[in-house]
Amino acid sequence: MATRTAAAIWEGNLRDGRGTVKLGSGMFEGAYSFASRFESGQGTNPEELIAAAHAGCFSMAFSAGLNRANYSPVRIQTTASVTVEMVGDGHQITEINLQMEAEVPGIDNETFLRLAEAAKTGCPVSKALAAVPKITLDARLLAPAG
Numbered sequence: 001m002a003t004r005t006a007a008a009i010w011e012g013n014l015r016d017g018r019g020t021v022k023l024g025s026g027m028f029e030g031a032y033s034f035a036s037r038f039e040s041g042q043g044t045n046p047e048e049l050i051a052a053a054h055a056g057c058f059s060m061a062f063s064a065g066l067n068r069a070n071y072s073p074v075r076i077q078t079t080a081s082v083t084v085e086m087v088g089d090g091h092q093i094t095e096i097n098l099q100m101e102a103e104v105p106g107i108d109n110e111t112f113l114r115l116a117e118a119a120k121t122g123c124p125v126s127k128a129l130a131a132v133p134k135i136t137l138d139a140r141l142l143a144p145a146g
Contacts, residue, residue: 051080061123
């Protein structure tokens with residue numbers, strides 16, 4: 001398996017400084033700041049990048065689980081919301097909510113939800129984020145198109 005990289009540069013103090021993050025693949029580079037992280041300023045932030053990683057990992061893990069159970073998903077769409085709050089003397093990620101909807105022909109809702117829950121706990125990013133106090137999943141099975 002490959003090792004993935006990303007880099008960050010931060011210049012200045014916490015409140016007024018600015019930084020950039022860049023993926024090792026070169027597919028994304030973006031600015032971040034105190035305002036983009038803790039207020040409503042422009043730019044990205046570490047929590048948004050974690051949300052993207054979690055949504056992508058969960059979707060792939062769910063697809064793999066469906067395939068192992070002999071289902072072929074047409075489409076899986078996942079949005080991850082990461083909440084960061086002040087806890088004690090510092091900030092902490094306190095909750096991640098995964099909202100997923102998928103079109104999976106031939107599956108019943110009980111099996112769908114069981115496999116979705118297994119993907120939530122089993123994907124590598126979920127495992128890496130196990131210290132987050134609350135990770136929830138809202139999963140919805142869509143009716144086949146057509």
